[in-house]
Amino acid sequence: MDLFGGTIRTLEGSLDFASAKNQAVSSNISNIDTPNYKAKDVAFKDVLNNASQTIEANRTDEKHIPFDQEVQSSYQVITKGNTSYNHNGNNVDLDKEMAELAKNQIYYNALIDRINGKFGSLQSVVRGGN
Amino acid sequence: MSIFNAINASTSGLTAGRLRMDVVSSNIANAQNTRATTNENGEYEPYRRKLVVTAPQDNSFQSFLHKAQNANSNPSGVEVTNIIEDETPFKLEYNPEHPDANEAGFIELPNVDPLKEMVDLMSATRSYEANITSLNASKSMLMKALEIGK
Numbered sequence: 001m002d003l004f005g006g007t008i009r010t011l012e013g014s015l016d017f018a019s020a021k022n023q024a025v026s027s028n029i030s031n032i033d034t035p036n037y038k039a040k041d042v043a044f045k046d047v048l049n050n051a052s053q054t055i056e057a058n059r060t061d062e063k064h065i066p067f068d069q070e071v072q073s074s075y076q077v078i079t080k081g082n083t084s085y086n087h088n089g090n091n092v093d094l095d096k097e098m099a100e101l102a103k104n105q106i107y108y109n110a111l112i113d114r115i116n117g118k119f120g121s122l123q124s125v126v127r128g129g130n
Numbered sequence: 131m132s133i134f135n136a137i138n139a140s141t142s143g144l145t146a147g148r149l150r151m152d153v154v155s156s157n158i159a160n161a162q163n164t165r166a167t168t169n170e171n172g173e174y175e176p177y178r179r180k181l182v183v184t185a186p187q188d189n190s191f192q193s194f195l196h197k198a199q200n201a202n203s204n205p206s207g208v209e210v211t212n213i214i215e216d217e218t219p220f221k222l223e224y225n226p227e228h229p230d231a232n233e234a235g236f237i238e239l240p241n242v243d244p245l246k247e248m249v250d251l252m253s254a255t256r257s258y259e260a261n262i263t264s265l266n267a268s269k270s271m272l273m274k275a276l277e278i279g280k
Contacts, residue, residue, distance in 0.1 A: 001279045015275075019136070022271060023206070026136040026264045027186075030143025032257045033150075034184045063201060094260060101267050112274050119279050 012114045013074035017110040020075050025101050028092045036089040038081045045076045135206055140265035142207030147208055147258035150182050154251045158248040164230045174230060177240040179216035184208050216241055
């Protein structure tokens with residue numbers, strides 16, 4: 001039986017997503033004055049859908065690139081290439097990035113609280129309610 | 131993916147911002163400098179305005195390889211690729227007493243416009259502050275992650 005269930009794995013994937021998003025936002029902010037830089041964003045990938053599409057293949061040598069690399073992550077980095085807010089081809093919107101930063105931080109903290117709550121309940125079960 | 135990637139990206143932005151401020155300071159300090167370099171005839175030339183060129187850090191071979199292997203390689207920071215000189219012509223001023231004046235009595239002054247420099251300085255300051263904010267956000271997220279299981 002799986003002690004931790006699916007909850008912790010889901011939270012784990014969400015934390016991965018949130019830290020990737022934080023990284024993308026940081027990179028966008030650091031490139032705010034870079035000519036022709038296009039803002040990056042991170043989107044949730046449909047994990048279940050993706051897992052069913054895994055290529056069934058054997059590696060004949062362990063140095064080969066594995067086939068199931070993409071399934072491991074729950075997110076996808078996308079580049080927003082269709083807009084331009086600045087005469088130098090840059091499309092980083094600082095106000096939006098700052099809002100995303102604040103949102104993502106709250107989301108991350110909420111996930112940490114939730115994961116701690118989950119561990120707290122398990123602890124309480126392990127101790128028999130004491 | 132390193133856990134400190136976000137902090138490294140913000141730091142690269144801070145470094146670039148500080149360099150831009152240094153270059154602006156140098157431009158303002160040399161705004162009246164008529165003897166910065168010598169040309170091929172051995173004559174003095176005024177100071178030329180300097181500009182910083184930046185590019186995203188994910189232009190390396192390593193990052194392209196990562197992208198080819200795995201679509202999720204995350205972008206990171208900014209880097210300064212070059213410091214170029216502004217090629218706009220020098221300002222001419224009529225001042226026959228000046229030792230660097232030509233036969234017609236004109237001296238060449240640097241192509242530095244203090245207004246442009248101040249605008250650049252403000253823009254560099256703002257992006258520096260924005261990078262500090264995102265650095266603090268990444269830091270507090272990492273500190274929060276250490277609380278898992280406590």
